[in-house]
Amino acid sequence: MKPSTLLLIYLFLAIAGGLGVFYYQSTVPDNKEISNDVTQRLLTIDGLNSDIGELVLRSRYNLDPNYDSLTRSATLLDQSIESFGEAYFSTEGVSDPMLVKSFEKLKSEVMIQRDLIESFKSHNSVLRNSEKYAPAAGQSLMSIAKEAKLDDAEQLYGSLVRELLAYSLLGSSFSIEKIKVALPQLVELENKMPEFSRVSMFEFGRHIETVINEKELTDQYLSKVLLSTSDSQIDELSQGWSQWLLSNSGQQSFLKQLNIAYISFLLVGLAFVTWRLRNLYQHLDHEVAVQTEEVKKAFDELKESETKLVQSEKMASLGQMVAGVAHEINTPLGYISSNVDTIRLNMGELDGILKSIDMISVEISESKPNTKKIGSIVKRMVQVYRRMRQRETLSEIEDLLKDSSYGLSEISNLVGSLKDFSRLDRTNAVDTDIHKGLEATLKICKNLIGERKVVKSFDHQMPLIECMPAQLNQVFLNIVTNSAQATDKDGTIKITTKRVGKGIEISFEDNGEGMSANGMKQIFDPFYTTKDVGQGTGLGMSIAYKIVKSHGGEIKVKSEIGKGTQILVQLPLQQSQAELSVIK
Amino acid sequence: MKKASEPVYLMKLIKTSCFFGLFLLSQAYAGQEPITPIPNQVDVDNRKVQLGKKLFFDTRLSFDNSISCASCHDLETGFGADGKQFSDGVKGHQGTRNSPTVFNASLNFKQFWDGRANDLAGQARMPVTNPLEMGMASWTDVIAKLNKDAQYPQEFKAIFGGPISEDGIVAAIAEYEKTLITPNSPFDQFLLGNESAISKQQKQGYELFKTYGCVSCHQGKNVGGNMFQKIGVLKDINLQTGSLNEDLGRYLVTKNEWDKRVFKVPSLRLAVKTPPYFHDGSVKTIEKAVDIMIEFQLGRAVPESDRAAIISFLESLVGEIPEGVY
Known part of the structure; x- marks a missing residue:
């Protein structure tokens, strides 16, 4: 598998893991906050529940003259349950089925209780009214019966009022039995009692019945309210919550572990990346070292090839010089050689004369000189001489020797110039007359210059300058060669020297083809050449530039296409120590 | 687990002891009157009250812009009711029960004759879409109508931090109705x-x-x-x-x-x-x-x-x- 694929998978896992942990964290509720809130809510609900029990009792026994407090607590309980449900058991709330079930149980219990309370309130009101009114009505009937002297009726009303009071206050079942027995007797009294009390009697009977019925109902509702299982439901819910929170804390610790695992996963990734980076750096260091080595090698090679090129340029210059010199030497050598041949031919006739002289001296030294023989030898000798004189052989020999002598002096001159030019004997910077160098150069280039006119405008007050003459001569040779090559056969090369401040200035001007601005810019660049391939190395002017610079001088070019080129060389009189070392 | 339920038990203990205390106390107050005075002041959010007041008198809450809450709960001359047996609804309809006064309605434990609304907001929700009363097809229509108003959208935004909503409307009306009490009788x-x-x-x-x-x-x-x-x-x-x-x-x-x-x-x-x-x-x-x-x-x-x-x-x-x- 590719490393990039692995990285992608790792990144994907890291992001997915992060999101997963985050999502899980969001599903795990904040225990402490929930615990506090739920405890608070359960306390409120429990408190209201207790309040209601108390308030119901107070209402039943007339301690509360109205239902405002009971109604308020019941409403608050409803609202508390409602908001508890909304906070924790709505669609996004707690999903624990046990908890939901026990909350639902509590809620339905409270709803049942609410209905019971309302029923209690209604019946309690009716009961309260009848409990109050029935004894009063009974007593008024008692006094009516007394006035009507109906003892039985009086007694019956009296006992009914007593039993009713006993029943309503003590709830005695004995009393209720007595009342139930007495009630039918009331109907019998209807006809005995005075007419005006009919309504009161009817009301009395109805209120007694109401007390009996309503007390039973009211007390039933009361006991149902009081025996409500809300308490135990609240306990159950509270315990359920505790358990749920405990299981939550399990989730919390799992979350903690999950976080640690995730962080470890990230750390592993980080370590891996660090390791890879370290390897990469090491590899990079190695690479750089290798590359540096290669560059150094290439540089060395370049340097070597540059040296070789410079050498070959030197060789080329030398070759050119040798060619020029050979031509210069060849001409005198030619006519000297032909002169010598002519002289040798002429020498044959002289040889005959000399032989004749020898033969005469041999005849003379004989005891008997043969005068005849001598005479014929002399005659022949004179004939030869006359013939020689006639042909001016002797003066010719004279001339030829003279001529040859001149040729030899020319050669000697040239060799001298060669010596001046190369100065092979000098390796240090020496005080030099640069005019000598210029002359030697021109002489060496004579062949190349040919018919071109060389105008020398030398400053005769020119001082000697400290330099390496052989190197400067090479500069001159390169410049003059270029000038000669750039000009027509009848062109002009003007060389001017003059002293300027602490240095000298040598100007080479020609009326040749000139060069473009681009050419001027590149003229000193190595390998820049306008000549045909094989004709020039492109190093000539570059080497000239180097040499002048190493002498602490300047070399400048001015040129115009069609008009000609001027090369200006400026050199100091003295070399500084540093520059001297460079020159060496 | 014990920790969570302990306060509940503690609370119960306190409640039980309080009960006896209150029992004794109540004996002393046995002569207390069954009727108590209406408080002089109510604690309300004034901005909601002002908004609720506007809505209370706004006939746009009805289908044909003919009826507002105040139509049946006349505050000026009717002491919060209209004096009619049944109030007039839209399109000549009539209600089926007598309109009670809106004054002191906040002191009622439930609203409507049958107590079908638990509070004022719950009450205010119902007549608007009741075909016999204000006759709006839906609350969406009500909101659309109120959204055309120059001020309502900004007022709702300022008070409820959102657009006009059914809950916001009834909450504002309920808040206003809390101020409709008749103290100092x-x-x-x-x-x-x-x-x-x-x-x-x-x-x-x-x-x-x-x-x-x-x-x-x-x-x-x-x-x-x-x-x-x-x-x-x-x-x-x-x-x-x-x-x-x-x-x-x-x-x-x-x-x-x-x-x-x-x-x-x-x-x-x-x-x-x-x-x-x-x-x-x-x-x-x-x-x-x-x-x-x-x-x-x-x-x-x-x-x-x-x-x-x-x-x-x-x-x-x-x-x-x-x-x-x-």
Whole structure:
């Protein structure tokens, strides 16, 4: 598998893991906050529940003259349950089925209780009214019966009022039995009692019945309210919550572990990346070292090839010089050689004369000189001489020797110039007359210059300058060669020297083809050449530039296409120590 | 686990001990009056009140822009009701129960005659889309209408931090209705110790109100409004000559047999000012209403003098309408 694929998978896992942990964290509720809130809510609900029990009792026994407090607590309980449900058991709330079930149980219990309370309130009101009114009505009937002297009726009303009071206050079942027995007797009294009390009697009977019925109902509702299982439901819910929170804390610790695992996963990734980076750096260091080595090698090679090129340029210059010199030497050598041949031919006739002289001296030294023989030898000798004189052989020999002598002096001159030019004997910077160098150069280039006119405008007050003459001569040779090559056969090369401040200035001007601005810019660049391939190395002017610079001088070019080129060389009189070392 | 439930047990212990304390205390207060004064002040959010007030009087809450809350709950001349047996709805419809006064409605434990709304907001929600009342097709339509208003959208944004909503509308109206109370009635002044605030007849009427047993149900701050009661507990309501037996009341909401003909006990605070009477508005006069109550609820007959005293007591219950509520 590719490393990039692995990285992608790792990144994907890291992001997915992060999101997963985050999502899980969001599903795990904040225990402490929930615990506090739920405890608070359960306390409120429990408190209201207790309040209601108390308030119901107070209402039943007339301690509360109205239902405002009971109604308020019941409403608050409803609202508390409602908001508890909304906070924790709505669609996004707690999903624990046990908890939901026990909350639902509590809620339905409270709803049942609410209905019971309302029923209690209604019946309690009716009961309260009848409990109050029935004894009063009974007593008024008692006094009516007394006035009507109906003892039985009086007694019956009296006992009914007593039993009713006993029943309503003590709830005695004995009393209720007595009342139930007495009630039918009331109907019998209807006809005995005075007419005006009919309504009161009817009301009395109805209120007694109401007390009996309503007390039973009211007390039933009361006991149902009081025996409500809300308490135990609240306990159950509270315990359920505790358990749920405990299981939550399990989730919390799992979350903690999950976080640690995730962080470890990230750390592993980080370590891996660090390791890879370290390897990469090491590899990079190695690479750089290798590359540096290669560059150094290439540089060395370049340097070597540059040296070789410079050498070959030197060789080329030398070759050119040798060619020029050979031509210069060849001409005198030619006519000297032909002169010598002519002289040798002429020498044959002289040889005959000399032989004749020898033969005469041999005849003379004989005891008997043969005068005849001598005479014929002399005659022949004179004939030869006359013939020689006639042909001016002797003066010719004279001339030829003279001529040859001149040729030899020319050669000697040239060799001298060669010596001046190369100065092979000098390796240090020496005080030099640069005019000598210029002359030697021109002489060496004579062949190349040919018919071109060389105008020398030398400053005769020119001082000697400290330099390496052989190197400067090479500069001159390169410049003059270029000038000669750039000009027509009848062109002009003007060389001017003059002293300027602490240095000298040598100007080479020609009326040749000139060069473009681009050419001027590149003229000193190595390998820049306008000549045909094989004709020039492109190093000539570059080497000239180097040499002048190493002498602490300047070399400048001015040129115009069609008009000609001027090369200006400026050199100091003295070399500084540093520059001297460079020159060496 | 123990930790979480301990406070609950502790609380119970405290409650139980408090019960005995309160029991003793209540003995001392046994002579306490069953009716208590209406508070002078209510704690409300003024911005919501102002918004609710605008909405209360806004006829755009009805289908044809003809009816506002104030149409049936006339604050200026009707003491929070319209004096009609049944209020007029849109398209000539009429309601099926008498409109009660909106004053002191906040003191009622539940709203509507049958108590089907738990609070004021729950009440305000219903008439708007009731076809017999304001007749809007849906709350979405209401919101769309109100959104065309120049101010409502900004006001809702400022108060509720969002666009106009059903919950916001009813909450604002409910908040306004909380300010509609009638404190400082002569009887409340009397309760607070001003013996001369009510007349001798009214004092007598109050005693009769208690001895006849009216106070069994009509008690508390609102002289009623905190419980349900069946109409005709001591005498069968079918024996009444009017129509009071026709409506099954809370049974229609709960379907519990015992809720048949059970209604919320209405407040008597403004009873003398808001005829007609009972859930169907079938009784025109307060005298007749008192007669019916004493006959069918208390199982008695009432002499005219007693009745007059009771009615004069009821007159002392009428408080002051706070300034600036309409």
